[in-house]
Amino acid sequence: MEKNERERCSIDDIIDLYEKDVDETLIMENLKLTPEQRLKKMEDFMNTMELLRESYLKTKRSRSQP
Amino acid sequence: MMQFRTLLEVLLDDEVEFILIGGVAGIIHGSARATGDLDVVYNRTKDNIAKIVSALAPYEPYLRGAPVGLPFIWDEATLRNSTNLTLTTTLGDLDFLAEVTGGGSYQNLLPLSEEFFIFDKACRVVNLETLINLKRAAGRPKDLEAIAELNKMLKKQS
Numbered sequence: 001m002e003k004n005e006r007e008r009c010s011i012d013d014i015i016d017l018y019e020k021d022v023d024e025t026l027i028m029e030n031l032k033l034t035p036e037q038r039l040k041k042m043e044d045f046m047n048t049m050e051l052l053r054e055s056y057l058k059t060k061r062s063r064s065q066p
Numbered sequence: 067m068m069q070f071r072t073l074l075e076v077l078l079d080d081e082v083e084f085i086l087i088g089g090v091a092g093i094i095h096g097s098a099r100a101t102g103d104l105d106v107v108y109n110r111t112k113d114n115i116a117k118i119v120s121a122l123a124p125y126e127p128y129l130r131g132a133p134v135g136l137p138f139i140w141d142e143a144t145l146r147n148s149t150n151l152t153l154t155t156t157l158g159d160l161d162f163l164a165e166v167t168g169g170g171s172y173q174n175l176l177p178l179s180e181e182f183f184i185f186d187k188a189c190r191v192v193n194l195e196t197l198i199n200l201k202r203a204a205g206r207p208k209d210l211e212a213i214a215e216l217n218k219m220l221k222k223q224s
Contacts, residue, residue: 011210018214026098027219035094035182039071042093046068046100
């Protein structure tokens with residue numbers, strides 16, 4: 001069922017609030033890419049985050065050692 | 067390391083019948099939101115279950131979050147006797163769902179999906195309207211921001 005056919009509920013008010021803050025430019029940039037490129041972009045981002053997290057934990061461990 | 071593309075390629079190469087849902091489906095539609103796993107609804111035919119088991123076996127599927135050393139055996143019986151499996155593999159995390167809340171089975175979702183060509187192969191992905199409905203049906207507060215973004219994408223499409 002489409003959103004506009006569904007009876008509105010309080011959840012829709014919250015979603016509407018979030019919708020105002022959606023950065024459309026990010027969506028537009030992604031739509032310029034192929035589906036494969038979109039996957040690669042997300043995969044690269046996630047792997048960078050993982051490297052940063054590992055690096056942070058390593059640094060934290062080395063600092064806590066006497 | 068996440069290797070979603072390789073994971074997808076493995077499933078597509080082995081002609082596994084599945085439909086992508088969840089965050090990766092959103093990304094393929096153009097979403098900018100990151101996700102940590104690949105969610106698929108799969109066809110539960112005998113033949114397809116055999117393909118899934120064979121395709122994923124080299125990547126050491128194991129129950130995500132379960133203690134190491136459980137007698138988990140990745141075989142057709144395990145998949146046949148499970149409805150939804152949350153797995154970790156050497157290529158990344160993967161949720162294999164027989165049914166999804168608000169969407170039902172592979173057969174139910176098939177007419178609500180569309181084909182995207184990834185690695186020169188057709189990959190079935192739930193359409194944007196259905197993805198929104200599934201996220202609404204899941205009822206998780208963390209999905210509300212994602213729904214807002216998907217709504218905006220849907221408005222841009224129409």
